[in-house]
Structure formats: structure tokens, C-alpha cells
Amino acid sequence: EAGVAQSPRYKIIEKRQSVAFWCNPISGHATLYWYQQILGQGPKLLIQFQNNGVVDDSQLPKDRFSAERLKGVDSTLKIQPAKLEDSAVYLCASSLDRRFLRERRIQETQYFGPGTRLLVL
Amino acid sequence: GEDVEQSLFLSVREGDSSVINCTYTDSSSTYLYWYKQEPGAGLQLLTYIFSNMDMKQDQRLTVLLNKKDKHLSLRIADTQTGDSAIYFCAERNRDDKIIFGKGTRLHILP
Numbered sequence: 467e468a469g470v471a472q473s474p475r476y477k478i479i480e481k482r483q484s485v486a487f488w489c490n491p492i493s494g495h496a497t498l499y500w501y502q503q504i505l506g507q508g509p510k511l512l513i514q515f516q517n518n519g520v521v522d523d524s525q526l527p528k529d530r531f532s533a534e535r536l537k538g539v540d541s542t543l544k545i546q547p548a549k550l551e552d553s554a555v556y557l558c559a560s561s562l563d564r565r566f567l568r569e570r571r572i573q574e575t576q577y578f579g580p581g582t583r584l585l586v587l
Numbered sequence: 588g589e590d591v592e593q594s595l596f597l598s599v600r601e602g603d604s605s606v607i608n609c610t611y612t613d614s615s616s617t618y619l620y621w622y623k624q625e626p627g628a629g630l631q632l633l634t635y636i637f638s639n640m641d642m643k644q645d646q647r648l649t650v651l652l653n654k655k656d657k658h659l660s661l662r663i664a665d666t667q668t669g670d671s672a673i674y675f676c677a678e679r680n681r682d683d684k685i686i687f688g689k690g691t692r693l694h695i696l697p
Contacts, residue, residue, distance in 0.1 A: 470629070508591070508675050508687025509630065522684070557629055573618060573637075576685070578629030 468492065470579035472558050478585045484546040487582045491539070491560030497521075499576065500533055500543050501557040509557055515541060516564065548586045555581040591688035593676050598694045605663040607691045609676030612657065616678040619652060621661045624673045624690065633661070633674075663693075671695045 471490040479485050491498050496517050501509035512531065514522040518538035526533070530549070535541040545552055559576040561567075567574045593609040611619070617638055622630040636643045636650045636659075643650045649662040663670055673690040680686055 506689065508677070508689050510687075511684060559629075573635060575632055578631070580627065580629045 470558055470560055470577055472556075472579040472582050474582055475580065476583045476585075478587065479548055480587050481550055482547040484544065485548055485584060486542050486544045487556050487558075487584075489541045489543070489558030489579060491541075491558070492577055494562070495560035495577070496538070496563035496566075497561045497574075498535060498541050499559040499561075500541070501559065503555040503557055503581070505554070512543070545584075548584075550586050553584055553586045555583050557581045590680065590686045591676055591678055593674075593688040593691050595689065596692050596694065598696055599666050600696045601666060601668060603666055605661075605666045605670065605693055607661045607663075607674050607676075607693065609659040609661075609688055610657055611659065611676070611678045611686075613678060613680040613686075614654075614657065615681035617683075618679040619650075619659050620675075620677040620679075620685070621648075621650065621659075622675040622677060622687075624675065626672075630675060666693075666695060668695050 473488050498515045500512045502512050503509045512526045513533045515535045518535050531545055533543045558579045561574050561576045564574055591611045599605040618635050620635040621633045623633050624630050634645050634648050634650055636652050641652050647664045651660045673692050675690045676688040677685050
């Protein structure tokens, strides 16, 4: 089974530029997450999708960050314009339909991609 | 303050047991997790424990949960060089979100 794919793996940009990251979740996974992992920290949830709908974007800095999952499969995360403090690893994760799992009291397992390492200069 | 806290570094000799500790604050946590992150890779779920359990064993891994003290530990028996990584403790909190600690970097001494 193929895992979660992310691209690019590395990106270096200057502040005020724009950048986009792409994620392809595991086939059949309805739930998709984007996390930001700053150096020395644990991952912090940015946004969660259920199919093509946003479930939780409470921690997404919406003045500069946006994300979409138009067809309910792959997803893009964009930063426009980037700031120095956006330097981090951006992790994508996916899982089976959370509502399905919760109704059946089955523990949800999130599968993580390798991440995109962003450096803003 | 931090919802999940863990020490940042641990050094262990190869063959010894490693014990990584974690404390959390949300008494309503349903599940607690241990993830492993190797250099340049994403997080890999190692094991998890439901909050009404106090112990779970899976091969070389033993998870202990003290719900009263909100303390979670991961014991790795017979630590190998391949166990060198960052280990993240995480809780699923009352809002059904997974909150991660800052990670404990495990260094294996020869």
C-alpha cells in the first residue's frame, strides 16, 4: 500500500514570496490533515478535511495560509506571502473516515507523509 | 502552558532499556500515543493506549499510564541503534484533537 505522498520535499523562498505544497493521501482515506512542525516542536494542526469539506481550521492563519481539497483526494496548502516564522516542516497526514471509526469505537490511526521542509529567508 | 510535556533528550547504552516519560494536562483524554520520527521522515505511530487501561505491551515496547497523575511512559527493551529517533507523546483531548509534545530525542551510546 502506497503511503502519503508530499511534494516538494524541500523549498527555499524569500520572505513575502508565495509557496504551495501538495499532498496525496492514502487511497480511500477520507480525512486529511495539514500540520506545521517548527524546529524543536511537536506538530501543530493547521487544518483538517473530511472529504472536500473543512472540519477544523481554527489554528490556520487565514490572512496568509489557505488550503483546499477540491475533489476530496489530494490537497494543496498555500502560504502567501511567507514570513520568516513560517520556516518549518509541513506534514500531511490521512486516516480513514473519522466519523465511521468513531461510530464503531475504532481507534483512528493517522498516517503521515515525509513532510515538506520550508526555509524562508 | 504546554498540554503535553516531555524531556528533550535521553541517552541510553545499546542493549539497555530506554524509558521516555510524558505528562499531560487534559484529564478527559481518550487515547494517548507514542510516535517515532526518524531524520527526514514523517511521524510513525508506534503504539497507543486507551485511557481506561494502565498498561500495554507490544514486543519490545511497554506503555504505562498513570491516569491519576496524568503520566505516560514508553519503555523500549534491549535498545538498538535503529531506535535512535525523536519520540513524541500525544494525547487526544476533549475536543478530539491530537496534541503533541515537543519530542524526546533518544541517543544510543555504543
